[in-house]
Amino acid sequence: MSEFAEITLGGQSYKFPVVTGTENEKAIDISNLRSDTGYITIDRGYKNTGSTQSAITFLDGENGILRYRGYSIEDLAEKSNFLEVAYLLIYGELPTQEQYKNFTYEITTHTLVNEDMKKIFDGFPVNAHPMGVLSSLVCSLSAFYPMPVNPLSDRTYLDLSIVRLLAKMPTIAAWSYKNSQGHAVNYPKNKYSYAENFLHMMFALPVDDYEPDPVVANALDKLFILHADHEQNCSTSTVRLVGSSHATLYSAISASICALWGPLHGGANQKVIEMLERIHQDGGDISKYVDKAKDKDSDFRLMGFGHRVYKNFDPRAKIIKKAADEVLESLGVDDPLLDIAKQLEEIALRDEYFVERKLYPNVDFYSGIIYKALNIPVNMFTVMFAMGRLPGWIAQWLEMRQNREPIGRPRQVYTGANHKEYQSLDKR
Ligand code: CMC
Numbered sequence: 001m002s003e004f005a006e007i008t009l010g011g012q013s014y015k016f017p018v019v020t021g022t023e024n025e026k027a028i029d030i031s032n033l034r035s036d037t038g039y040i041t042i043d044r045g046y047k048n049t050g051s052t053q054s055a056i057t058f059l060d061g062e063n064g065i066l067r068y069r070g071y072s073i074e075d076l077a078e079k080s081n082f083l084e085v086a087y088l089l090i091y092g093e094l095p096t097q098e099q100y101k102n103f104t105y106e107i108t109t110h111t112l113v114n115e116d117m118k119k120i121f122d123g124f125p126v127n128a129h130p131m132g133v134l135s136s137l138v139c140s141l142s143a144f145y146p147m148p149v150n151p152l153s154d155r156t157y158l159d160l161s162i163v164r165l166l167a168k169m170p171t172i173a174a175w176s177y178k179n180s181q182g183h184a185v186n187y188p189k190n191k192y193s194y195a196e197n198f199l200h201m202m203f204a205l206p207v208d209d210y211e212p213d214p215v216v217a218n219a220l221d222k223l224f225i226l227h228a229d230h231e232q233n234c235s236t237s238t239v240r241l242v243g244s245s246h247a248t249l250y251s252a253i254s255a256s257i258c259a260l261w262g263p264l265h266g267g268a269n270q271k272v273i274e275m276l277e278r279i280h281q282d283g284g285d286i287s288k289y290v291d292k293a294k295d296k297d298s299d300f301r302l303m304g305f306g307h308r309v310y311k312n313f314d315p316r317a318k319i320i321k322k323a324a325d326e327v328l329e330s331l332g333v334d335d336p337l338l339d340i341a342k343q344l345e346e347i348a349l350r351d352e353y354f355v356e357r358k359l360y361p362n363v364d365f366y367s368g369i370i371y372k373a374l375n376i377p378v379n380m381f382t383v384m385f386a387m388g389r390l391p392g393w394i395a396q397w398l399e400m401r402q403n404r405e406p407i408g409r410p411r412q413v414y415t416g417a418n419h420k421e422y423q424s425l426d427k428r
Pocket of ligand 1: 264266301306307357
């Protein structure tokens with residue numbers, strides 16, 4: 001043991017090895033803590049707990065750095081495209097031209113879903129939130145496209161399952177929207193790119209001609225890249241935890257969609273727009289809402305502000321803010337919510353409360369404004385996040401299974417009643 005941490009318990013000292021990552025991140029390996037000492041650690045919200053060692057995404061929250069497989073998010077967002085990034089995350093390297101051609105061909109030709117799945121859509125009420133529909137339908141893929149118990153035993157089938165998920169997710173997502181509109185669904189068209197196809201399935205109507213706008217498709221592709229992975233966040237940890245029981249890939253992804261839905265995680269993008277609309281309708285008094293967010297007697301938070309890991313700036317938010325300006329200008333959209341968002345950011349970034357707590361705009365702060373400009377309905381915003389995050393979830397699930405990680409099973413410190421004698425019902 002070259003570097004180690006020493007813990008003294010009951011007068012006895014124990015040594016635990018220090019693990020160092022490739023970016024010099026340090027951790028204390030406490031795998032033997034309980035067996036050696038009888039103690040466990042407590043860390044609510046896992047604020048200091050590394051659940052795994054991973055080679056997929058590097059995130060330095062203090063310096064605002066985000067890299068997928070070593071490539072900076074700025075480079076990928078500017079120069080790459082979503083399917084190339086998906087390949088990079090899942091298979092570990094950027095694809096060669098041949099690999100890229102095959103991968104995109106496979107995804108393009110697996111976009112149809114089993115016709116019987118349409119019957120499931122019919123069972124949902126029209127006002128069902130699309131995230132609930134998406135999660136249910138993704139889980140139902142386990143029934144329509146069963147996977148072997150050990151998916152790693154058949155690599156061809158595993159790759160096919162990955163392709164199916166990536167290919168069918170936009171179809172399911174767009175159909176969940178169509179269902180909420182009470183409209184007939186649109187079938188995918190192979191001539192379109194990934195983002196164009198999604199736009200076609202969302203917006204084409206039998207009564208009108210519709211061609212996806214390249215500005216809109218490019219903006220969507222960039223947003224997907226920015227969301228593609230973010231190491232061990234709530235939904236990704238869910239994928240790994242559910243997958244660690246050897247549940248199917250589809251059910252692990254379905255669980256992560258549910259985790260993402262919450263307003264403290266991916267659901268924040270919907271809440272940001274609702275908050276900005278509320279401020280706008282209330283006369284635009286931004287300070288009133290900043291004060292409310294600081295008031296500890298109020299549950300109100302500035303949605304789209306703060307992050308568990310980023311304590312300087314969120315590099316994704318920086319890119320999205322610039323993209324929001326470009327997209328709105330190019331589409332000729334003048335959205336008063338963008339002005340409110342900018343003023344809110346300015347006021348909050350100067351406010352001692354936010355400065356002290358290192359609360360900065362996160363990825364969800366500006367993404368909603370772009371989605372709105374692209375005509376994506378507000379209750380679909382978190383679905384957009386889920387589509388972008390899908391390759392990351394798949395990559396993390398695959399890494400967890402390939403590394404033969406044990407079933408995830410935290411412990412607890414029990415604080416309930418001590419042993420009580422049972423009294424039969426007639427004596428109580
Ligand atoms: N508005 C007002 N105060 C806040 C906010 C906010 N948005 N976020 C954190 N705080 C305060 C919090 O009250 C606490 O104050 P104090 O120290 O006085 O008790 C302090 O800042 C630390 O907050 P925390 O809740 O302990 O931090 P956390 O790391 O547990 O939570 C967070 C991170 C993202 C859940 C939280 O900042 C938040 O609720 N933000 C709003 C929701 C949001 O935008 N979520 C999207 C996150 S980015 C997309 C993603 O990857 O999911």
